[in-house]
Amino acid sequence: MIRILLADDEAMIRAGVRAILESDPELEVVAEAGDGRQAVDLAISHHPDVALLDIRMPRLDGLAAAAELRRAAPGTAVVMLTTFGEDDYIAKALDIGASGFLLKSGDPRELIAGIHAVAGGAAYLSPKVAQRVIAQLSGGRMARGAVARDRISGLTEREREVLALLGAGMSNAEIARELHIVEGTVKAYVSAILTRLDVRNRVQAAIIAHEAGLVA
Template identity: 70%
Template sequence: MIRLLLADDETMIRAGVRAILATDPGIEVVAEAADGREAVELVRAHRPDVALFDIRMPLLDGLAACEESRRAVPETAVAMLTTFSEDAYIARALGGGATGFLLKSGDPYELLAGVRAVAAGGAFLSPTVARHVIDTLGGERLTKGAAARARTDALTARERQVLGLVGAGLSNAEIAARLHLVEGTVKAYVSAILDGLGVKNRVQAAIVAHEAGLV
């Protein structure tokens, strides 16, 4: 069962999101918050598997709440749920430790798939957000590709293989099954990859994987 905290200052939005989540028997909403400060406190109290934060909330916005929650309870994965897809929001959310970025205007399936992906240790970007990121990187792709390849060259062959699967959105369990490894070994590889690349989370590692052509 995936235990989830939902934070949004709009009561109707929370009700709608909760109704979508209720269609998946494997997801349980264990707490709700109407502002960012309350959301962080509830993450500390409930230690959910996933915290789903709106970006624009009173007292503490979702981006700051994400950063505080990740510092306080690093085992809780954070996904952002918003109507906004501007570069600044995406960059700060990913830099703050979020591993999911979902749009309220997206298909309900994206919400369920995103929650399951981040709960399993993977990453999920709404297709609209992913397309925007790819388009934004387009003009710099060759330069970034060369830089990314230089960074991944420092990894072992097995680490590059695991990184490619992280970039493809696979969870640790899925990577373990694909490579016939135990999940603990995959976790160790992922930690070594993050350290080797100098990145904070799987989303940032996945971006390097795409830039390096490993996916």
């Protein structure tokens, strides 16, 4: 069972999102918050697998709450949920360590798929968000490619293999099956890769994998 904290300042939105999530028997909303400060407190007390946070909330907005959650409850993956698709929100969410970014206007199936992906150790961006990220990466690709290749030069061959599969969107379990190793070993490799590349999360590592040419 995947345990979820749902935070949104609009009760009707929370009710609708909760109904979508709990239509999947593997998902359970264990706590709801109406503002960012309450979301952080509930995450610390309930230890959910995933925190689904609206970006615009009172007392503490979703981005600030996400940043605090990454420090106070590092075992909880953070997914941002918003009606806004502006590039600055996307960049900030990824920079603070969010593992997913979903739009409220998206397909409900994206919401369920995103929660499963993030809970499984992968990253997930809604298709519209992914298009924006790719568009941002398209300019100056050659220069960034050279920088990315330099950044991965210190990785071992096995770490590069793991990074390539991570960049392809695989979860830890999927990488373990692909490389015929145990999932705990994959987690250790991913942790080492994030440290060596000096990035905060899998999304940033995946971007480097793409820029370095490890992923088609």
